[in-house]
Amino acid sequence: MKSDWYKNAIIYQVDTGYFMDSNGDGIGDLGGVVKHLDYIRGIGATAIWLTPFYLTPFRDHGYDVQDHLQVDPRFGDLADMVFMLEQAEELGLHVIIELILQHTSREHIWFQEARKDRSSPYRDYYIWADEPPEHDEPPMFPGVENSVWSWDDRAQQFYRHMFYHHEPDLNLACPALIKEIERIIVFWLRLGVSGFRLDAASHMVKQAGQGEIKKGFPLLNHLRDFVGLRKPDTILLGEVDVPPEQYRDYFGDNDRLHMLLSFTLNKHMFLAFARKDARPLAKAIEEIPQPPLRACLANWLRNHDELDLGELSQAEQKEVIAAFGPAPDMYIYQRGLRRRLAPMFNNDTQRLAMAYAVLFSLPGTPIVRYGDEIGMGENLALSERNAVRTPMQWSGENNAGFSAAAAEKLIAPVINRGPNRYRLVNVNKSQIEDRSLLHLVSKMARTRLGCKEIGSGRWKMIHTQSPSILAIRYDSDGDALLMVTNLSDKKARVTIDQPDLMMLTELLGDQEYAASGTITTPCKFPVNGYGYRWFTLSKIPHSSAR
Template identity: 55%
Template sequence: MQPLWYRNSAVYAVDPVLFNDSDGDGWGDLRGLTQRLDHVRGLGATCLWLLPFYTSPFRDGGYDVNDHLAVDPRLGDLPDFVELLEKAEEIGLRVIIDLVFQHTSDQHPWFQEARHDRTSPYRDYYVWADEPHETDVEPIFPTVEDDVWTWDEEAQQYYRHVFYRHEPDLNLANPRVREEMYRVMAFWLRLGVSGFRVDAVPYMVERAREADPAEDGRWLLREMRDFVSLRRPNAVLIGEVDVPIGEYDDYFADGQGLTMLLDFWLNNHLFLALARSDGEPLARALREQPPPPRFGQYANWLRHHDELDLERLGDADREEVMRAFAPERSMRAYGRGIRRRLAPILGGDERRILMAHALMLSLPGTPLLYYGEEIGMGDELARPERLAVRTPMQWSDDAGAGFSTAPPERLAAPLITGGRYGHERVNVYAQTLRHDSLLSKTGNLVRTRLGLRELGLGRTRVLDVGRRAVLALRHDHEGSTVITVVNLSADDVEVKVPEGEGDGLVDVLADTGYPPFDAGTRTLGLSGYGYRWLRPRQHLVG
């Protein structure tokens, strides 16, 4: 058993609807995903994050769940899921899945029963009011929903929905709802998943606080952690917790709450640093961020399936990032974020894209990769809201991009065709055999990072190397050291490694060939958007 496997891991996030269609119906499915697991493992990933595959109307990418215990028939069935787990285990991939218990679909049998009968036990599975009233929560999508209350004609009451009106909030203050959640967790843990990415955690805690104000409702996280640990000790709870960093410790709960937090604070400052070509915002964010508890961990990413939410930045900094990376109104979402993939954000510049990956992978924490980023997929801004970054995986240049044999009108989402990011130019097959491709170099970064355990398991310090454009970090674990330097600017630079911060440094990975580290002057050269990961020579063996 590896109780800390998640601390030296690389997670690959997959939307099964959009990854690979095995039966030609236009929808990706679990069998299709199973057929492509070797791609995920070959990239260097050790864990698969599977986005929702449950029975759903798919009005919100499957997060509008109809049945937490069933696979949507368009994606397969439970035997298909078990087969995926077996193949994943065979090739060394763990699997985590989404736990969506802040809300359900309005088509869920619980909600339909609740609407029909005020005396039904399911009525209190949701949050109702005779009149809308002020709450501590606001609409998640303020440009789409102007209130968290919607009138239901059949129920003759208002129901609350922090997300879309077709996603009524579950009432976790009701112990029966929590029992339902634990039944769902037990079911998937028994099948063999290695944990859950827990959706919308602060809103779950808000409902728990209604039941018992102890620990401001965060007793729920301890209860969830205990439940998981008793059934699968090495399983993890990865929390979607977009809150001020001063609250991070509350969600870790002294190591007895969430195992990992998605690190929105560091992610936001990473993009501020990229926008300025200046490592200082990220260095400052690292210094200010509280360390995780002994067995806790942060998770870092460049992009995922939602908008690039910039709420952890101040207004001026947020607008600066917006101007740099989303200059057109159509590129923005909800007044707070960017609805573009990484490659278009960075102008399609492969050097800069690789630098951004090297930067993210050098940060303390567990890296998370979104499907398609390894080949530089683009976005489809004609699609509404967050759907712009949710398009089929581009495997080849054939008519269906290797994703599906179905005609275009039957696809779950339109392919990106033509232009700089069309599947005819950007696809896995075109990059697989090229050692200089984005796919090859990204895979090399991921695999090398996993071999440098100091980055996942160690302590990290920011080094002052005399250049604001360069982020230099020292990572130490059990007497071994790794130093990472990344140049965020387009200009070639020279940096000086401080005395005592590594002697006899040699490159473990670099964007290109460089002269060796000069022990006398203690200087390192970096090309524009260059990166170097180094070890002291004596640490290369043993």
């Protein structure tokens, strides 16, 4: 039977260049990742999502790939990658890497060969036009790029780029290019990766269909078949920012993506946080279709990009911005916030723990971004999304324990001012504080790993009499869970009226509450402001009639 390990995983996102510098050159590397694999495993993670480490000009943090088969010297070499995969496997950690197929760097050999002449075999790897179409999609980075088309003097044509002008789009309808992609996949599978995150997956599908999304889905079927035949446990995790009614198209019938990053839940989660009202998130969860048997959602609080609010109404966006990013320099691309999680919540550990309780209770697999588990902040002096990409704060020592290099050689400045400065917020300090965010998140993560019902069961929203309460029930093979979180700072009295009588046994709470077992219905119990309580449910045996 095929393993569905990803449905009950906890994924830790490691930004390779910012995590740990092992050789003193000021840049995080694969050796640094190896050094802290035990830390990642220790906080409860079972998988790593590694951001790009490929050969790159590094104009877009490695997403501008110059060669998919080489490790960039900044991050180490192929032997370092193999050693990292081996060490991760020994610790029981799966490794998911980026599969960036929507575009490459302009420096990629394919593009350099393609621009030489129109008869080049590589010309069809990219999307060209003598004149750009009159109507095309707007660029992904408005205010930074003016168009998705740029002129190339050598090629004497325009080339398309959905993202930056130095990242030309690949023509995923080209059979020869698909063969190249297969070579890349086989290479990394043989080295031992457990999965691939498909960057910009919805754009990939559209390009594969030459502008028609429906015609592009066979690419996902092909990739799923290709990895499944070679290593059945391999997963495809797609970055898909589409309305939830389209999720089924990307999952297929257990024959496309294994996991889908749910931007819908992320956006509505922050609307709920801003209002201190669970109803926007509860409604979004109810509107998401249950994934096929061998598929699931992936959820996060913050990632390495902006907090994209695009799906929300203008009024809702204003609410979130007012609550979490009121200053003009916190807003970017006319759609989102470039902030880290902790400062958005005013570094309130209780409220941050509440947010993680929501994350871990959502249907799907939780993803934790490096540094968010200790409450790292952002550096708004850095450009664009770079604000949330700063060195990991390991200790209060020089350079936050990230690197032995001189400060001016670091990939980015460490945060050394304000409430999130590294001397106040770091791993070492967090590990010795019993009620630190790190300890609370780690406890949740380890408890969540035992909640198999979330990965294998079906979910149902439980409506209570308190609008601030998010309550989700999971059922699987006779077992059941109830996950309750209070999004408000006010204590709530929760009333749950379920048709089947249940015993509640507490798994986890923000504090030790009174005995949780009950034989009455409706069931009533308190939850602190920003509190959370997780229960197992079991049927109450009826006494025989006398």
